[in-house]
Amino acid sequence: MLQIISLLVENKPGSLMRITGVLSARGYNIESLTVARTLDPQLSRMTIAVDVDAALRQQVVKQMNKLVNVLQATDLTESPAVSREMVLVRIRTTQESRTAVLKEAEIFRGRVVDSSTDGFAIEVTGDPEKLDEFVDVMRSYGEIDVTRSGVVAVSLEARKLRLQPPVPTRGAEKLEEVPG
Amino acid sequence: MATLMSGAKMLLECLGREGVECFFGYPGGVTLPLYDAVYDHPIRHVLVRHEQNACFAAEGYARATGKVGVCCATSGPGATNLVTGLVDALMDSIPVVALTGQVSTKLIGSDAFQEADTFGITRSCTKHNYLVKKLEDLPEVIHEAFYIASSGRPGPVLVDIPKDVFQAQGHYTPVTSIHLPGYKVYTEGHTGQIRRAAQLIAEAERPLVYGGGGLIASGATPELREFADLTDIPAVLTLMGLGALPSNHPDFISMPGMHGSYAANMAMTHCDLLIALGVRFDDRVTGRLAAFAPHAKVIHVDIDPAEIGKNRVPDVPIVGDLKRVLGRLNKVLEEAGPRVPAVAPARQAWWKKIRAWKEENPLTPPVSDTEIKPQHLVAEIDRLSGGNAIIATDVGQHQMWAAQFLRFNEPRLWLTSGGLGSMGFGLPAAIGAQLARPDKLVFALVGDGGFQMSLPELSTLANCALPVKVVVLNNGYLGMVRQWQELFYNNRLSAVQLDAFPDAEKLAAAYGFKGRTVARPDELGAALEAAVREPGPYLLNVKVSPFESVYPMVPAGAAISEMVLAPPQPVAVPK
Numbered sequence: 001m002l003q004i005i006s007l008l009v010e011n012k013p014g015s016l017m018r019i020t021g022v023l024s025a026r027g028y029n030i031e032s033l034t035v036a037r038t039l040d041p042q043l044s045r046m047t048i049a050v051d052v053d054a055a056l057r058q059q060v061v062k063q064m065n066k067l068v069n070v071l072q073a074t075d076l077t078e079s080p081a082v083s084r085e086m087v088l089v090r091i092r093t094t095q096e097s098r099t100a101v102l103k104e105a106e107i108f109r110g111r112v113v114d115s116s117t118d119g120f121a122i123e124v125t126g127d128p129e130k131l132d133e134f135v136d137v138m139r140s141y142g143e144i145d146v147t148r149s150g151v152v153a154v155s156l157e158a159r160k161l162r163l164q165p166p167v168p169t170r171g172a173e174k175l176e177e178v179p180g
Numbered sequence: 181m182a183t184l185m186s187g188a189k190m191l192l193e194c195l196g197r198e199g200v201e202c203f204f205g206y207p208g209g210v211t212l213p214l215y216d217a218v219y220d221h222p223i224r225h226v227l228v229r230h231e232q233n234a235c236f237a238a239e240g241y242a243r244a245t246g247k248v249g250v251c252c253a254t255s256g257p258g259a260t261n262l263v264t265g266l267v268d269a270l271m272d273s274i275p276v277v278a279l280t281g282q283v284s285t286k287l288i289g290s291d292a293f294q295e296a297d298t299f300g301i302t303r304s305c306t307k308h309n310y311l312v313k314k315l316e317d318l319p320e321v322i323h324e325a326f327y328i329a330s331s332g333r334p335g336p337v338l339v340d341i342p343k344d345v346f347q348a349q350g351h352y353t354p355v356t357s358i359h360l361p362g363y364k365v366y367t368e369g370h371t372g373q374i375r376r377a378a379q380l381i382a383e384a385e386r387p388l389v390y391g392g393g394g395l396i397a398s399g400a401t402p403e404l405r406e407f408a409d410l411t412d413i414p415a416v417l418t419l420m421g422l423g424a425l426p427s428n429h430p431d432f433i434s435m436p437g438m439h440g441s442y443a444a445n446m447a448m449t450h451c452d453l454l455i456a457l458g459v460r461f462d463d464r465v466t467g468r469l470a471a472f473a474p475h476a477k478v479i480h481v482d483i484d485p486a487e488i489g490k491n492r493v494p495d496v497p498i499v500g501d502l503k504r505v506l507g508r509l510n511k512v513l514e515e516a517g518p519r520v521p522a523v524a525p526a527r528q529a530w531w532k533k534i535r536a537w538k539e540e541n542p543l544t545p546p547v548s549d550t551e552i553k554p555q556h557l558v559a560e561i562d563r564l565s566g567g568n569a570i571i572a573t574d575v576g577q578h579q580m581w582a583a584q585f586l587r588f589n590e591p592r593l594w595l596t597s598g599g600l601g602s603m604g605f606g607l608p609a610a611i612g613a614q615l616a617r618p619d620k621l622v623f624a625l626v627g628d629g630g631f632q633m634s635l636p637e638l639s640t641l642a643n644c645a646l647p648v649k650v651v652v653l654n655n656g657y658l659g660m661v662r663q664w665q666e667l668f669y670n671n672r673l674s675a676v677q678l679d680a681f682p683d684a685e686k687l688a689a690a691y692g693f694k695g696r697t698v699a700r701p702d703e704l705g706a707a708l709e710a711a712v713r714e715p716g717p718y719l720l721n722v723k724v725s726p727f728e729s730v731y732p733m734v735p736a737g738a739a740i741s742e743m744v745l746a747p748p749q750p751v752a753v754p755k
Contacts, residue, residue, distance in 0.1 A: 066486055068308045167327065172357060
């Protein structure tokens with residue numbers, strides 16, 4: 001089973017490299033990775049899906065939590081969470097199969113985002129397994145191009161985010177004593 | 181209050197605020213503006229002969245004092261040469277701030293002369309690193325670097341500074357606080373867990389303290405001594421933990437692990453409670469993990485949450501600073517009062533057993549009339565040190581003999597490359613330590629292999645007129661590799677013989693100080709005494725028995741109870 005790790009990170013150069021470094025240093029290959037800004041533009045939310053040995057999962061998350069730029073890293077694999085992914089499929093269809101393709105897309109709650117005489121571009125959102133099935137079904141109708149967004153996940157449990165307060169620099173007290 | 185100054189000056193201002201007295205480095209093209217500012221600045225710059233040794237010297241300074249060591253290198257090759265030292269500091273949790281020059285911001289990424297992606301290269305070699313692209317960020321970054329390097333689990337932090345940032349003029353306002361919202365420093369330890377630990381300690385029949393480098397880093401020696409007074413629990417100290425308890429402390433057994441003593445390893449194997457303090461259950465200590473302390477419950481105290489459960493899942497995990505946690509644990513134990521526990525007879529039997537193991541296979545240095553045994557050399561250094569000298573080593577046989585036979589009366593006297601095991605560490609580390617502690621007798625005890633890796637630093641030694649005593653334990657071999665080839669590779673000695681070692685007397689004379697080679701056991705004591713009496717540096721090359729090996733030894737992959745106590749007989753001497 002893939003491990004889903006959700007991270008809240010400072011939006012700074014090198015943050016991504018440090019986080020993926022925890023995985024690459026241990027020889028793990030990332031299956032998917034998504035990053036985007038949060039409401040606070042200085043922070044990013046990152047979701048990583050990665051195949052880590054069960055014994056090392058905790059260690060990996062702890063190592064990520066140790067990173068200076070990481071505010072919180074959480075393992076969502078076995079906790080209540082919702083994962084979603086989006087796929088864009090471009091399919092070439094014959095005149096005869098067009099209706100069938102549209103029907104299938106409807107079953108998967110897909111949305112046609114482009115239509116031409118050659119075929120369709122269809123957008124589907126769902127959990128990754130559902131998208132696998134959708135892609136399999138589409139493949140049976142003809143030649144397809146697939147672009148997947150990678151998993152984004154949200155924990156359904158409230159998690160306390162403990163941020164560290166500012167600390168005085170060495171000799172800061174002395175500085176403040178100096179009459180300005 | 182803002183003053184207009186260059187980035188280079190601003191950097192030195194920040195170093196001054198952090199209490200930096202000296203730093204170790206090597207200049208180059210892009211650090212020219214910095215070195216121009218250093219020219220008439222009160223902070224002392226120590227010119228080494230290779231950047232790797234700048235980092236090792238900074239480590240020596242940090243290890244001997246507990247303060248942050250600072251080193252500096254130019255871009256490209258200067259920065260890449262720092263890498264070994266950075267990883268060394270990372271593995272042993274030593275606070276170091278490394279400053280590197282970078283090509284000007286507009287040239288970054290253009291394959292400019294002496295450009296290297298230092299930020300990328302050192303990402304996995306440091307606790308944290310920075311590339312400063314704007315002058316206004318510089319002061320904050322420098323203070324953050326010192327804070328990160330020295331707090332929590334200490335480690336190296338690198339700051340990469342482009343030439344134009346050094347040159348730029350800006351208004352300097354001293355930074356009074358820094359904010360790192362995601363950087364967590366755990367100190368106190370969980371009260372409930374500390375109580376549970378005290379309970380386990382009270383109930384244990386065969387408890388054992390397994391202490392490591394974390395005790396030294398947190399300065400927990402007074403608390404550890406108090407703990408020992410309260411509980412009288414026997415203690416083993418790892419390579420990194422030597423000195424956390426004085427060697428003559430009645431509760432101290434010795435070092436455990438691959439070349440640990442019989443008593444230490446047997447105690448580890450048979451204890452029913454392992455009190456792990458600032459250790460990381462390293463493979464060189466545990467041997468085959470599945471067979472390590474098989475009967476023991478484990479209390480694991482460490483400041484780094486990622487160490488808890490990494491190799492051994494503890495029964496009582498405590499994340500916190502050892503000084504604080506031990507202090508609080510002592511209070512709980514004290515409050516419980518001086519009762520005679522039900523386990524008292526079992527404790528007495530446990531101590532009796534440990535004493536018996538000690539007597540069964542004691543660590544005693546062999547001495548010969550015809551040749552100098554390497555262990556004899558270490559014992560002689562120990563005689564002169566009396567547990568008070570600072571001793572820096574490289575890695576290998578000499579390091580293990582030193583760990584077995586040297587005594588340390590206090591922490592921060594024993595400076596060794598533990599986790600990374602870097603050859604060439606001893607001499608530059610001794611230089612850093614002697615600069616930090618001019619009052620101390622400092623030995624660089626090195627092998628003939630490692631010595632030649634940092635030999636150019638003899639020049640630094642002469643330059644700074646530091647009275648470091650460089651003692652080369654010279655067996656003409658890369659001894660530890662040879663030992664493994666003897667034991668596990670059918671005695672096929674491949675690429676381990678070191679011929680053509682330079683004449684020590686001439687070599688030292690070439691640098692302008694005294695040196696000597698000794699080979700006879702009856703000359704050794706006097707030669708060492710003469711070296712120590714010499715007011716300046718001294719190079720003593722000691723030719724020791726070439727085929728001595730380090731025992732006891734736990735073969736790789738074996739349990740630590742499966743020690744080999746002496747060489748297999750007969751010893752095959754290669755032609």
